[in-house]
Amino acid sequence: MKLSEIKKIIKKIIKEKTGEDFKIEIEEPRAKNISADLSFPAFEILKKYKNKLEIIIKELKGTGFFEKIETVLGFVNLKLKNEILINSLGLIYRDVSEYFRGEKKNKRVLVEYISANPTGPLNVANARAGVIGDLLVESFNISGFDVDSEYYYNDCGKQIELLGISLRERVKEIKGEEFKIPEEGYYGEYLKNIAREYVERRYNVLSFIVENYKDYALKKIVEMQKKSLKNFGTEFKNYIYESEIRKSTLIREVLKKLENYTYKKEGAIYFKSTEFGDDKDRVLMKSDGEYTYFLVDIAYHLHKIKRGYDYLINLWGPDHHGYIPRMKGALRALGFDKFEVLIVQQVNLRRGKERVRMSKRKGEIYSLDDLIKEVGKDAARFFLLLRAPSTPLDFDLELAKKMSQENPLYYVQYAHARCNQIEEFAKKKGFNMEIPENIKFDPKEIEIIKKIYLIQDIYEKISEKFVTHLLPFKLINLVSVFHSFYQSERVVDENNAENTLRRLFIVRCLKNLLKFMLGSMKIKAPEKM
RNA sequence: GCCCCCGUAGCUCAAUUGGAUAGAGCAUCGGAUUUCUAAUCCGGUGGUUGCAGGUUCGAGUCCUGCCGGGGGCGCCA
Numbered sequence A: 001m002k003l004s005e006i007k008k009i010i011k012k013i014i015k016e017k018t019g020e021d022f023k024i025e026i027e028e029p030r031a032k033n034i035s036a037d038l039s040f041p042a043f044e045i046l047k048k049y050k051n052k053l054e055i056i057i058k059e060l061k062g063t064g065f066f067e068k069i070e071t072v073l074g075f076v077n078l079k080l081k082n083e084i085l086i087n088s089l090g091l092i093y094r095d096v097s098e099y100f101r102g103e104k105k106n107k108r109v110l111v112e113y114i115s116a117n118p119t120g121p122l123n124v125a126n127a128r129a130g131v132i133g134d135l136l137v138e139s140f141n142i143s144g145f146d147v148d149s150e151y152y153y154n155d156c157g158k159q160i161e162l163l164g165i166s167l168r169e170r171v172k173e174i175k176g177e178e179f180k181i182p183e184e185g186y187y188g189e190y191l192k193n194i195a196r197e198y199v200e201r202r203y204n205v206l207s208f209i210v211e212n213y214k215d216y217a218l219k220k221i222v223e224m225q226k227k228s229l230k231n232f233g234t235e236f237k238n239y240i241y242e243s244e245i246r247k248s249t250l251i252r253e254v255l256k257k258l259e260n261y262t263y264k265k266e267g268a269i270y271f272k273s274t275e276f277g278d279d280k281d282r283v284l285m286k287s288d289g290e291y292t293y294f295l296v297d298i299a300y301h302l303h304k305i306k307r308g309y310d311y312l313i314n315l316w317g318p319d320h321h322g323y324i325p326r327m328k329g330a331l332r333a334l335g336f337d338k339f340e341v342l343i344v345q346q347v348n349l350r351r352g353k354e355r356v357r358m359s360k361r362k363g364e365i366y367s368l369d370d371l372i373k374e375v376g377k378d379a380a381r382f383f384l385l386l387r388a389p390s391t392p393l394d395f396d397l398e399l400a401k402k403m404s405q406e407n408p409l410y411y412v413q414y415a416h417a418r419c420n421q422i423e424e425f426a427k428k429k430g431f432n433m434e435i436p437e438n439i440k441f442d443p444k445e446i447e448i449i450k451k452i453y454l455i456q457d458i459y460e461k462i463s464e465k466f467v468t469h470l471l472p473f474k475l476i477n478l479v480s481v482f483h484s485f486y487q488s489e490r491v492v493d494e495n496n497a498e499n500t501l502r503r504l505f506i507v508r509c510l511k512n513l514l515k516f517m518l519g520s521m522k523i524k525a526p527e528k529m
Numbered sequence B: 001g002c003c004c005c006c007g008u009a010g011c012u013c014a015a016u017u018g019g020a021u022a023g024a025g026c027a028u029c030g031g032a033u034u035u036c037u038a039a040u041c042c043g044g045u046g047g048u049u050g051c052a053g054g055u056u057c058g059a060g061u062c063c064u065g066c067c068g069g070g071g072g073c074g075c076c077a
Helices: A003-018 A043-048 A052-062 A082-087 A089-094 A096-100 A124-142 A158-174 A189-200 A210-232 A242-247 A250-257 A293-306 A318-333 A368-375 A377-385 A397-401 A408-428 A443-454 A458-465 A470-488 A497-520
Strands: A038-041 A066-072 A075-080 A108-112 A146-153 A238-241 A262-265 A268-271 A282-285 A311-316 A339-343 A347-351 A393-396
Touching: A003 A038, A003 A043, A003 A052, A043 A052, A052 A066, A052 A075, A075 A082, A082 A089, A082 A443, A089 A096, A089 A443, A089 A497, A096 A497, A108 A124, A124 A146, A124 A210, A124 A311, A124 A347, A124 A368, A124 A377, A124 A458, A124 A497, A158 A189, A158 A210, A189 A210, A210 A368, A210 A377, A238 A242, A242 A250, A242 A293, A250 A282, A250 A293, A268 A318, A282 A293, A293 A311, A293 A318, A311 A318, A318 A339, A347 A397, A368 A377, A368 A397, A377 A393, A377 A397, A377 A408, A377 A470, A393 A397, A408 A470, A408 A497, A443 A470, A443 A497, A458 A470, A470 A497
Parallel strands: A108 A146, A108 A311, A146 A238, A311 A339, A347 A393
Antiparallel strands: A038 A075, A066 A075, A262 A268, A268 A282
């Protein structure tokens, strides 16, 4: 019996007996010294239906899932039967992904993230959005949604013009001509490299047209970004270009559909976003007839809607928070309200006490590639997940590099390596892996199995509440129980085959679980450390 | 001026979104290795949750005001 099913049944019983759908979280008890596995507050139920709680508890007892049910200070505390816990192991042994899999939802979800301007290398904030987005996609997938990931390229506009000009000037530089990169242009080293390549390939024949430079730079930078992301373990299902949206009829369609919510003022067309809670109305078409970024963005989202998604999820940087009300408003005006924005806050880089300073003007940024090179892909991904998405994150490069007890990634990976080494050792001693006959587990073993069981609905929780940071935390918590067990108990014991086989079975289940969970973060599970 | 995020142990952060006696890791102090990996384990010290009110059975969490740190305000993208 899966954890999510048990929770569902508890909720169903409460609803049946009270006739009301209480919003109740069934969770591990937060307080210490409580031996229950699951718990829910019953204050509201007691207040409204004082005599019904007894009936609910009686019904819960009837399910046969629980060894003990008691009400303490208004909480209903439930202790699961050991056999419920133990029975779940078989599935982990055979197929971990099945263990975590939620029931099919028949809902399509689109998660759009990173979507950085294709004008330079990706930075650490992009990396953070990347790992969070990846884990969300993974969680939706595991939880039974049909999910796609998407990256949107703003390949039009002023920034891109400046990119083209900057490249043109760099090419001049290489040819020994006089050059000047505009104030707002791009100064990074990467453009010099692109310029060098450009000259070598003799693109310089007719190259007074900015267009050529622009297209070339764009192509190269998109390639560069994709390569960085691939090294980081992030790949997208869809890549959408702003230029495609502009070429389509979507923009005119948006203007038509929003007709009832727009007005003309001083030659510009405004969208009445104030009607949707924004603090002022926003321009869709400028007085010179140009589309605003906002209008094109609405068109892009209409494109998403037309592709048949039920839920749209966007990860944006903190500089876009003011943009949320108008975008939500526009989509509501188009008749779509399953649109969520998760703000991924900034990353502050440090080396010990010292802050890593960056200057965009000089083209000095600490890039995703730098990060991968300095601390490694796995440590980077783990650390970037360790904080709630919408809180600022301090990233200490020294700490992430350090191979010590301070580094929680190694703590988790070490547990996996340990499981593997135990199995290797057992093999040498002639033990074969099998499902044990004797399923009388001792209390210390049950403790591990319980942790394994209670972590089961983690991906569902992440997909519901976007709490990606819970995964590393839960992992650390799970693994600490195992490390403690390892210290006091032996797994492989030549004089006690029964114990050995039973414990080897747990070790294998844990190993499968750790590998799967690390994999869901695209982090390696080493066999040996 | 308006908006967003943050303020919790010496440090970095949790607290299941309003639940039980606010928890971890690091640092620090003490202890564990003839043993499947010590990148580990066991124990101690450490708190007026920035301040002041309010809401209620119950507040770190919600509301109001203030203090401090960071970010954002465009017919830019």
